[in-house]
Amino acid sequence: ALKLKKRQQHQRKPPSPPGFPIIGNLHQLGELPHQSLWSLSKKYGPVMLLKFGSIPTVVVSSSETAKQALKIHDLHCCSRPSLAGPRALSYNYLDIVFSPFNDYWKELRRICVQELFSPKQVHLIQPIREEEVKKLMNSFSESAAQKTPVNLSEKLASLTVGVICKAAFGVSFQGTVLNSDNFDKLIHDAFLFLGSFSASDYFPNVGWIIDWLTGLQGQRERSVRGLDAFYEQMFDLHKQGNKEGVEDFVDLLLKLEKEETVLGYGKLTRNHIKAVLMNVLLGGIGTSAITMTWALTELMRNPRVMKKVQSEIRNQIGRKSMISLDDIDQLHYLKMVINETWRLHPPAPLLVPREVMSEFEINGYTIPAKTRLYVNVWAIGRDPDTWKDPDEFLPERFVNSNIDAKGQNFELLPFGSGRRMCPAMYMGTTMVEFGLANLLYHFDWKLPEGMVVEDIDMEESPGLNASKKNELVLVPMKYLNQ
Numbered sequence: 181a182l183k184l185k186k187r188q189q190h191q192r193k194p195p196s197p198p199g200f201p202i203i204g205n206l207h208q209l210g211e212l213p214h215q216s217l218w219s220l221s222k223k224y225g226p227v228m229l230l231k232f233g234s235i236p237t238v239v240v241s242s243s244e245t246a247k248q249a250l251k252i253h254d255l256h257c258c259s260r261p262s263l264a265g266p267r268a269l270s271y272n273y274l275d276i277v278f279s280p281f282n283d284y285w286k287e288l289r290r291i292c293v294q295e296l297f298s299p300k301q302v303h304l305i306q307p308i309r310e311e312e313v314k315k316l317m318n319s320f321s322e323s324a325a326q327k328t329p330v331n332l333s334e335k336l337a338s339l340t341v342g343v344i345c346k347a348a349f350g351v352s353f354q355g356t357v358l359n360s361d362n363f364d365k366l367i368h369d370a371f372l373f374l375g376s377f378s379a380s381d382y383f384p385n386v387g388w389i390i391d392w393l394t395g396l397q398g399q400r401e402r403s404v405r406g407l408d409a410f411y412e413q414m415f416d417l418h419k420q421g422n423k424e425g426v427e428d429f430v431d432l433l434l435k436l437e438k439e440e441t442v443l444g445y446g447k448l449t450r451n452h453i454k455a456v457l458m459n460v461l462l463g464g465i466g467t468s469a470i471t472m473t474w475a476l477t478e479l480m481r482n483p484r485v486m487k488k489v490q491s492e493i494r495n496q497i498g499r500k501s502m503i504s505l506d507d508i509d510q511l512h513y514l515k516m517v518i519n520e521t522w523r524l525h526p527p528a529p530l531l532v533p534r535e536v537m538s539e540f541e542i543n544g545y546t547i548p549a550k551t552r553l554y555v556n557v558w559a560i561g562r563d564p565d566t567w568k569d570p571d572e573f574l575p576e577r578f579v580n581s582n583i584d585a586k587g588q589n590f591e592l593l594p595f596g597s598g599r600r601m602c603p604a605m606y607m608g609t610t611m612v613e614f615g616l617a618n619l620l621y622h623f624d625w626k627l628p629e630g631m632v633v634e635d636i637d638m639e640e641s642p643g644l645n646a647s648k649k650n651e652l653v654l655v656p657m658k659y660l661n662q
């Protein structure tokens with residue numbers, strides 16, 4: 181006991197903002213936790229200890245401390261906390277995102293990287309991307325002819341839903357199987373529960389009572405039942421075998437089931453497949469659409485950058501009707517625009533929470549096992565010690581810089597880093613590059629009548645993903661050199 185006491189005396193805790201009994205620092209989270217935590221980190225430093233309800237939580241907010249956590253000590257902190265919202269949606273953590281760190285997760289992740297997210301698969305679904313982008317361009321052409329504004333937030337969201345539905349489930353979003361209103365609501369609610377701050381996440385013993393009283397529990401169950409019915413419908417469709425086109429994710433996963441693939445502790449079952457499909461739906465849809473919307477928003481606010489990126493694309497492509505993935509590789513300035521968008525608007529501003537598995541130290545502070553860990557990549561993107569003029573949208577800062585978004589540079593981490601890094605980075609990046617390149621090639625964009633550049637707002641919406649709160653509405657004008 182004496183030894184233990186001595187050890188504890190040697191341990192240094194990270195600085196903490198003062199909190200209240202029971203709720204701890206929960207009241208300081210506010211509507212946009214990444215922003216509130218950024219303010220706190222300016223005062224308490226790049227490693228802070230907070231208490232959310234009864235859960236000790238460490239927040240790291242600089243590139244150096246992020247590197248400590250995600251690279252040097254990754255193996256100490258690459259598990260996930262058990263959260264109430266994700267539990268039901270992931271069939272008790274059978275998915276990749278929320279599974280604790282164990283052999284099952286390792287094998288599931290490996291097999292999904294091989295079968296679903298591989299460069300080969302990303303190229304195989306390129307015809308799907310082309311078809312959906314073509315549909316979108318046609319709808320913009322109509323609006324351009326009539327000089328009517330389009331809601332880009334909505335259009336870009338339905339573009340990614342269209343691509344994911346076709347690639348994962350082999351069905352058309354606008355087709356007969358999915359009633360698009362219902363489906364929208366299903367996805368919307370699931371997102372809400374995934375990101376909702378649920379009382380049971382902060383008060384493990386009594387929180388469920390609060391969630392039950394507030395009705396959160398009931399709503400969550402309805403959302404899970406809706407999604408479950410959707411997956412079942414997809415399985416039935418695949419059983420009937422009257423589907424055409426490339427092998428989709430459901431085909432690939434059902435094949436693994438048929439081959440009696442063993443993952444960690446047992447065979448792959450329907451629930452495992454459903455949990456992976458949840459990741460694909462909820463991980464794949466929002467993130468790319470959010471990035472494209474923010475990029476276009478920033479370009480509208482910075483006409484110089486807009487002109488430059490459009491010239492690059494138009495000079496490179498010439499008079500082709502469709503841009504190819506090889507063309508995109510040559511669009512260096514476009515890639516800088518996207519990196520700059522991710523610096524200021526990472527779609528997952530606090531990544532996905534991690535749980536510490538065994539004690540380690542950052543900057544001399546002890547972080548004990550079971551601590552919840554957040555990396556504030558939103559704050560890192562705006563850190564004046566790392567970025568000159570951090571508030572400026574300046575893609576040129578990436579000229580002659582080795583910094584990219586692939587998880588090796590801790591200044592820019594839209595996909596996270598380490599063992600838990602996004603396994604679908606290539607798929608997500610391709611969607612964003614291809615979507616934006618087409619949008620900027622075929623159209624010039626104008627603000628609606630009566631609006632000026634200064635009217636464009638940059639407010640973020642609350643939730644797991646920091647999307648643009650107010651919709652981006654613009655008028656397309658067809659680029660005529662085609």
Ligand code: HEM
Pocket residue numbers: 276277278289459460461463464465467468471527528531532533594595596597599600601602603604605607608609612
């Ligand atoms: C622009 C697009 C995307 C961005 C910015 C993004 C970002 C992220 C981030 C920040 C994480 C957490 C990393 C961490 O904890 O360190 C993550 C994890 C994950 N993402 Fe993505 N993502 C994108 C696209 C996608 C797509 C298209 C899919 C699937 C089709 C996907 C599937 C996943 C999965 C399964 C995980 C969990 C990894 C694990 O816990 O082992 N993501 N993503």
